[in-house]
Amino acid sequence: MSNREGRPRLFLANPDGSYVVRLTKDDDLPSERGPACSRDGKLVAFFGSHGKGSDLYIINSNGSGLRRLTEGAAANMEPSWSPDAKRLAFMSNREGGFNIHLINADGTGLSRLTDSKGLDTDPSWSPDGKRIAYSSKRDLERGIYVMSLEGQVVTRLTEGGEDETNPAWSPDGKRIAFVSRRDGNLEIYVMNADGSDQTRLTDDPAADGNPAWSPDGKRIAFARGDERTRDFDIYIIDADGGEATRITDDPAVDVSPCWIRGP
Numbered sequence: 001m002s003n004r005e006g007r008p009r010l011f012l013a014n015p016d017g018s019y020v021v022r023l024t025k026d027d028d029l030p031s032e033r034g035p036a037c038s039r040d041g042k043l044v045a046f047f048g049s050h051g052k053g054s055d056l057y058i059i060n061s062n063g064s065g066l067r068r069l070t071e072g073a074a075a076n077m078e079p080s081w082s083p084d085a086k087r088l089a090f091m092s093n094r095e096g097g098f099n100i101h102l103i104n105a106d107g108t109g110l111s112r113l114t115d116s117k118g119l120d121t122d123p124s125w126s127p128d129g130k131r132i133a134y135s136s137k138r139d140l141e142r143g144i145y146v147m148s149l150e151g152q153v154v155t156r157l158t159e160g161g162e163d164e165t166n167p168a169w170s171p172d173g174k175r176i177a178f179v180s181r182r183d184g185n186l187e188i189y190v191m192n193a194d195g196s197d198q199t200r201l202t203d204d205p206a207a208d209g210n211p212a213w214s215p216d217g218k219r220i221a222f223a224r225g226d227e228r229t230r231d232f233d234i235y236i237i238d239a240d241g242g243e244a245t246r247i248t249d250d251p252a253v254d255v256s257p258c259w260i261r262g263p
Helices: none
Strands: 033-037 043-050 053-060 076-081 087-092 099-104 120-125 131-139 141-148 154-156 165-169 175-180 187-192 207-213 219-226 231-238
Touching: 033 076, 043 076, 053 076, 076 120, 087 120, 099 120, 131 165, 141 165, 141 175, 165 207, 175 207, 187 207, 187 219
Parallel strands: 120 165
Antiparallel strands: 033 043, 043 053, 076 087, 087 099, 120 131, 131 141, 141 154, 165 175, 175 187, 207 219, 219 231
C-alpha cells in the first residue's frame, strides 16, 4: 500500500523493486489499506475507509473483479485469508469493541470468533487452517495470542508487554513473525509457533513493522521508516536474519506488503 498518488492505494512490484504499478483502478474508493494475498496468489483482500467506518473488498491479483464484502457503519479491517481462500478472518468493531470475525469470500457466513473486552486485532490464519494468531490487549499488555478456529482454546505466546502486534505465520506453519517494542524500538521478531525461541530479526533505529513471509518461507518483506514523519518504505530480509534490502524508495508512505506467488 502506498499513498504516492495522494490517497492510500494498492501497488504491485517485483521483489527487486522494479515494475511498480497500481493494482486497483477504482478512484471512487477513498482509500485502500491492509492488503492480504491468498495462498494461491490469485486474490487480494483489503479494506477501504468511508467516513468513520471501513469495508472489506476482494480483487483478482491481475486487477480485475473488484467486489465488496461488507457494508455498514462499522470498521472492518485487516483481512487474512484461509489457506483454501474460501474465508477471511478480520477485525471489526461492529458489536462495540474490536474483535476477530470470520466471513466467507462471497460475503456470506459472517460470525464473531472472539468476545473480548480488550482489543483483538491483526488476525493471521495458520497454513493448516486450524488456528488464528492475533494481537490482543485483553491482559492489559498487548501480546500475541493463538486460538483454535472455534475460538475455544486461546494461548498467549508472548510476554514482552510492549506493543506486540502483526503476527504472520511462515508458510510451513512452524514459525510466526511479529512486531515488538520490547527492546525500545519497533523491530521484527520471529518465534516458533508454540512461542518458544523468540529472536529479534531486525536491528535498526527506524521503526520496522508489517512482516510478510515469501511463499517459499525464505524471506520476509516488511515496512521500515520514521514513526514521526511517516516516511516508510518496503524492505526484504532473509528469514534467518542478515542485511535488509530496500525495495521502494519514495517520499510517500509504503507499508503493508504481501507476496503474490508468480505463475
